[in-house]
Amino acid sequence: MKSHRLRVLLGSVVFFTGVAVSQAAAGQEHAFIVGGVEAAPGAWPWQVALIRPSLVAAGYSLYDAQFCGGSLIAREWVATAAHCVLDDNGIADPATIGAVVGAHNLETPEPGYQQLGVAAAYPHALYNGASGDNDIALLRLARPADVSGGVQTVPPLGDAAGSLEGVVATVTGWGATSEAGAGSVVLLQVEIPIISNAQCESWLDDSQGQQSWVTDNMVCAGFMNGEKDSCQGDSGGPLVVPSAGTGWSLAGIVSWGMGCARAQSPGVYTRVSRYAAWVEQIMKPPRDDSSDEDDGPFACFAASPGTKRHDADSRAVLDLVWLLVLAFATRGAATRRRLRPRARV
Secondary structure (H helix, E strand, O other), X not given: OOOHHHHHHHHHHHHHHHHHHHHHHOOOOOOOOEOOEXXXXXXXXXXXXXXXXXXXXXXXXXXXXXXXXXXXXXXXXXXXXXXXXXXXXXXXXXXXXXXXXXXXXXXXXXXOOEEEEEEEEEEOOOOOOOOOOOOOEEEEEOOOOOOEOOEOOOOEOOOOOOOOOOOEEEEEEOOEOOOOOOEOOEOEEEEEEEEOHHHHHHHHHHHHOOOOOOOOOEEEEOOOOOOOEOOOOOOOOEEEEEEOOOEEEEEEEEEEOOOOOOOOOOEEEEEHHHHHHHHHHHHOOOOOOOOOOOOOOOHHHHOOOOOOOOOHHHHHHHHHHHXXXXXXXXXXXXXXXXXXXXXXX
């Protein structure tokens, strides 16, 4: 991991970053499914429940331990929201995150579900906790998921996907079924239309009376009168669209919203197609030390813990640069409008 000689300096940067992230998270709401129906078991086989393994070890149910969602995009990789893997100290210790696949009922899970450890977490370096921009992270699992009937991967949309305006998407999760309400023990689904970013901005501005910062890295979905939405606890989960040949593709990641299912307050999702190159870079297998090819400025994000792509001091310096970037990106959280992320706190 990090060089021992830089640990004190890195610790101070992590503290600064953690304060900014904590300020950004205060008052935010994460999403649950509102206005949806129970999904058929196995209908969405890439759905992941992110859990606190310590709670499960202490005897709590998966439902009690679940805090975010995710999507299995490869046997060893889960896509989720950046705000799901950040805590008051910066990037959460991977040991505090578990991934459950193949489950439908989190209170009494079906036989054959898999609880997997997380080896490393990679939130986007430019995630901004104040605006919600770049709200995406990848988790590398400690071991590959056993892909069979009830567990499958979903392909992320590529960068040629277009705006998706008018496409009816499906969002799934175990989140709250009403604003500030309780979550669901079974997986729920809801169909919602994707709207243009201009329409989304207009609705949010009209309903909130302030600028809403919908960026090109976001995609919005919902109805003008509300009624159907994701909500607290759904954060990081999938927004999928029909895709020729593969059945479904991952178009969005549950990110934030103003309340849940309010009129003129559509859910806001990370636009996955904007991150095709980033996802490819993070998932790229580490090369042999003998390679002379330049890794680029974000090489340390793609390297797995324990690899020797850089000597210890170089890796520590790169980690320090990354933490400074993250701190800069989140420093405005206390003064800008507070979003309402959709993770279970």
